[in-house]
Amino acid sequence: MLTEKELREIVESVIKELSQKDIKISTPESPQEKEVKSYPVSEDESYLPDLAEISIEEWCLVPDPADPEGLKRIKATTPARIGLWRAGPRYKLEPWLRFRMDLAAAKDAVMKEVDPKLIEELGMFTVQTMVRDKDEYLTRPDLGRRLSPEAKEKILASCQKSPQVQLIVVDGLSSTAIEANIRDFLPSFLHALKGHGLSIGTPFFIRFGRVAVMDEVGELLQPEVLVELIGERPGLVTAKSMSAYMCYRPNKSTIESDRTLISNIHDKGLPPVEAGAQVAAMVKKIYDAKMSGVKLAMAGV
Amino acid sequence: MIETFLSVGIDIGTTTTSIVFSKLKIENVAAGFVAPKIKIVGREIIYRSKIYFTPLIDDRYIDSERIKNIVREEYARAGMDPESIKTGAVIMTGETARKENAAEVLRAISSMAGSFVVAIAGPHLEAYLAGMGSGAAFISKNEGKTICNLDIGGGTTNAAIFASGKLKSTFCANIGGRVIRFDGQEPKVGGWTSMGAAVCEELGISLKKGQVLAFSDLVRIAKRLASSLLSVLKGNPDSLALKAAIGALPMKPIVADGFAFSGGVGKLYYNTELDRDMREILRYNDLGPLLAQELKSLEREIPAPVIEPIETVYATVIGAGVHSVEISGSTIFYTNQHILPLVNIPVVRIEDPYATLESIKGELLEKFDRFRSTEESNLIAIAVPKGHGFGFEDVLRLAEAIALAYKTSDMNGPVIVLCEDDIGKALGTLIKGLLGKNWEVIVVDEISLEEGDYVDLGKPLYGGTVIPVVMKTLVFSV
Numbered sequence: 001m002l003t004e005k006e007l008r009e010i011v012e013s014v015i016k017e018l019s020q021k022d023i024k025i026s027t028p029e030s031p032q033e034k035e036v037k038s039y040p041v042s043e044d045e046s047y048l049p050d051l052a053e054i055s056i057e058e059w060c061l062v063p064d065p066a067d068p069e070g071l072k073r074i075k076a077t078t079p080a081r082i083g084l085w086r087a088g089p090r091y092k093l094e095p096w097l098r099f100r101m102d103l104a105a106a107k108d109a110v111m112k113e114v115d116p117k118l119i120e121e122l123g124m125f126t127v128q129t130m131v132r133d134k135d136e137y138l139t140r141p142d143l144g145r146r147l148s149p150e151a152k153e154k155i156l157a158s159c160q161k162s163p164q165v166q167l168i169v170v171d172g173l174s175s176t177a178i179e180a181n182i183r184d185f186l187p188s189f190l191h192a193l194k195g196h197g198l199s200i201g202t203p204f205f206i207r208f209g210r211v212a213v214m215d216e217v218g219e220l221l222q223p224e225v226l227v228e229l230i231g232e233r234p235g236l237v238t239a240k241s242m243s244a245y246m247c248y249r250p251n252k253s254t255i256e257s258d259r260t261l262i263s264n265i266h267d268k269g270l271p272p273v274e275a276g277a278q279v280a281a282m283v284k285k286i287y288d289a290k291m292s293g294v295k296l297a298m299a300g301v
Numbered sequence: 302m303i304e305t306f307l308s309v310g311i312d313i314g315t316t317t318t319s320i321v322f323s324k325l326k327i328e329n330v331a332a333g334f335v336a337p338k339i340k341i342v343g344r345e346i347i348y349r350s351k352i353y354f355t356p357l358i359d360d361r362y363i364d365s366e367r368i369k370n371i372v373r374e375e376y377a378r379a380g381m382d383p384e385s386i387k388t389g390a391v392i393m394t395g396e397t398a399r400k401e402n403a404a405e406v407l408r409a410i411s412s413m414a415g416s417f418v419v420a421i422a423g424p425h426l427e428a429y430l431a432g433m434g435s436g437a438a439f440i441s442k443n444e445g446k447t448i449c450n451l452d453i454g455g456g457t458t459n460a461a462i463f464a465s466g467k468l469k470s471t472f473c474a475n476i477g478g479r480v481i482r483f484d485g486q487e488p489k490v491g492g493w494t495s496m497g498a499a500v501c502e503e504l505g506i507s508l509k510k511g512q513v514l515a516f517s518d519l520v521r522i523a524k525r526l527a528s529s530l531l532s533v534l535k536g537n538p539d540s541l542a543l544k545a546a547i548g549a550l551p552m553k554p555i556v557a558d559g560f561a562f563s564g565g566v567g568k569l570y571y572n573t574e575l576d577r578d579m580r581e582i583l584r585y586n587d588l589g590p591l592l593a594q595e596l597k598s599l600e601r602e603i604p605a606p607v608i609e610p611i612e613t614v615y616a617t618v619i620g621a622g623v624h625s626v627e628i629s630g631s632t633i634f635y636t637n638q639h640i641l642p643l644v645n646i647p648v649v650r651i652e653d654p655y656a657t658l659e660s661i662k663g664e665l666l667e668k669f670d671r672f673r674s675t676e677e678s679n680l681i682a683i684a685v686p687k688g689h690g691f692g693f694e695d696v697l698r699l700a701e702a703i704a705l706a707y708k709t710s711d712m713n714g715p716v717i718v719l720c721e722d723d724i725g726k727a728l729g730t731l732i733k734g735l736l737g738k739n740w741e742v743i744v745v746d747e748i749s750l751e752e753g754d755y756v757d758l759g760k761p762l763y764g765g766t767v768i769p770v771v772m773k774t775l776v777f778s779v
Contacts, residue, residue, distance in 0.1 A: 067445065188693050269335070270336045272693075273696050273727045277634070277726035
């Protein structure tokens with residue numbers, strides 16, 4: 001038989017244990033849980049958290065990690081999909097949905113067209129390469145490097161000849177990249193260019209273009225320096241990355257190593273507003289050195 | 302491409318003075334075809350001086366000439382020419398920083414040591430640099446641990462707590478091995494600090510110059526200093542600790558995975574043998590070895606295990622010479638590199654970088670006025686805190702507010718702006734465009750500073766891509 005004292009001790013220890021468990025459950029502020037974000041799905045089935053808002057660098061789903069701090073530090077160094085745990089051999093539901101979402105964004109970036117209203121807003125006109133539609137664009141890179149006869153005509157009719165700097169905006173493999181960055185890039189670039197004492201010709205937009213389309217523009221307009229902004233092939237980390245290719249007097253004998261490149265322009269890479277100033281400084285360097293690409297890099301100017 | 306440059310550290314402490322030379326390596330670590338990212342990729346110590354006693358004329362004056370001689374001799378011995386030293390710092394610490402000619406000596410030594418060798422003083426900054434120099438910060442980062450580094454010198458204990466390599470807080474107290482010093486090893490009292498007087502008063506030991514103290518009294522004094530320091534670590538500072546405090550002391554037990562000791566007393570801590578031979582124990586004519594011994598005997602009461610750092614007695618000088626210099630972001634803006642270096646620039650910080658033009662301008666004008674009433678020069682650096690993405694409109698508004706603030710006030714520049722985000726080149730270009738050709742503008746990014754901090758900016762490195770920066774952060778929470 002238990003004495004009253006023993007009984008009381010048992011009850012007390014059970015209550016203590018229960019209350020400790022309670023504390024752990026009811027305080028999400030306990031250090032471990034606070035540091036490792038878990039983004040729980042709501043119990044209410046009508047609501048699903050916006051998966052786009054989750055930063056993968058902070059998303060740890062490993063249950064009860066041995067070293068939560070260490071995991072957090074490793075996660076912070078990469079947007080790769082690690083530490084997201086699994087359900088059997090598969091992704092868990094949320095990471096899987098997020099993967100589908102990122103893949104869809106990447107496909108959209110390739111298949112979508114840059115909004116014509118945006119081009120208008122920037123005061124640019126549009127020309128097209130030899131490519132007729134997206135399918136042909138993807139299967140015939142060679143046609144994306146050549147301007148259509150109408151395009152050539154329009155460019156010659158509308159643009160200033162032999163400018164110091166010519167700017168072209170090209171959709172490339174990500175229309176999203178152009179839409180996301182051009183508004184912040186352009187005013188910063190134009191302002192900085194003016195600060196360097198350089199004048200710019202007539203900027204315009206090229207639909208279905210590849211990088212080397214700049215060579216045809218160079219033949220037509222004979223600029224000292226040509227700057228081409230083009231959407232980069234999207235990945236699962238971002239679909240918004242834009243590149244700035246620069247070339248001194250591009251023409252039909254230009255080869256890839258003649259081009260200078262600043263890539264990775266997006267809000268989480270080189271911010272577009274900073275890229276504008278940086279590209280302008282690079283243009284000034286190319287203009288003064290009268291060379292670009294590997295030649296410029298090797299000259300160590 | 303790796304570029305190397307030489308850096309010097311000079312530590313003029315309460316008891317000792319030392320010098321180290323190091324080679325810093327910077328390299329563009331970005332992958333090809335993206336904007337450059339120049340980082341310090343190597344910090345290598347190439348020469349250590351011997352440890353000198355800091356030469357003093359008397360209790361109030363540092364012997365400036367003898368320190369200059371030490372510096373000259375060590376430069377010669379190391380084969381260094383001040384012309385070839387690109388960066389570095391002279392740090393004056395502990396009791397020495399309180400001497401009447403301290404500021405003057407600090408200036409003199411930093412100007413003879415090299416063109417961008419800056420002056421550093423202040424116990425909290427020393428605490429941070431000692432923790433960097435001892436390797437406690439590295440161990441903390443490497444192992445993902447929280448480490449408290451206690452740099453115990455002749456006059457002060459400077460503590461810095463690092464969590465995963467990041468500084469969390471600092472605290473400092475006038476507890477050191479030389480709060481009483483002796484003439485000869487009898488031990489005849491030669492001098493004392495206010496802390497030395499305080500501890501003796503509490504223990505009822507009378508202090509007179511020339512008087513010989515009993516060995517048992519020395520042990521009592523050292524024990525008392527050690528227990529006072531322990532009370533601080535336990536978050537319950539005793540009466541003596543409160544008298545010794547420089548700024549706030551922690552009021553909660555320190556939560557750490559390990560404690561490391563550096564400084565002269567720190568070195569003795571790891572080498573101490575329970576030695577009662579009086580001549581041996583008084584070999585430095587002070588209480589250092591006894592204090593180390595008494596601390597060691599309290600080791601079990603220290604709230605976390607004691608670990609041995611990489612450096613002990615050289616920690617502060619290595620911190621000053623090797624770790625004080627940082628590198629700015631790699632897309633920055635400056636109109637004229639010949640106005641650099643600029644040193645000891647007070648920092649004002651914009652509260653909200655997304656506020657309206659009028660409100661940012663008003664805030665800056667008010668801060669300009671406040672600073673100029675207390676500072677000698679009218680050089681000010683404006684810090685722009687981290688935002689959540691800056692579009693062109695945001696950067697333009699900031700540029701307009703800064704340009705207008707300068708035009709409205711009678712400040713004539715150079716305009717110096719430090720941004721946390723990577724927007725330096727864009728912001729600088731816009732400010733320069735708004736102010737016109739007679740203005741000098743410097744905007745560096747990826748630098749984080751608080752209101753009331755100071756900053757030093759050196760001449761550009763790596764083909765003009767980056768500039769070396771020494772950040773003198775003063776505000777540390779306990």
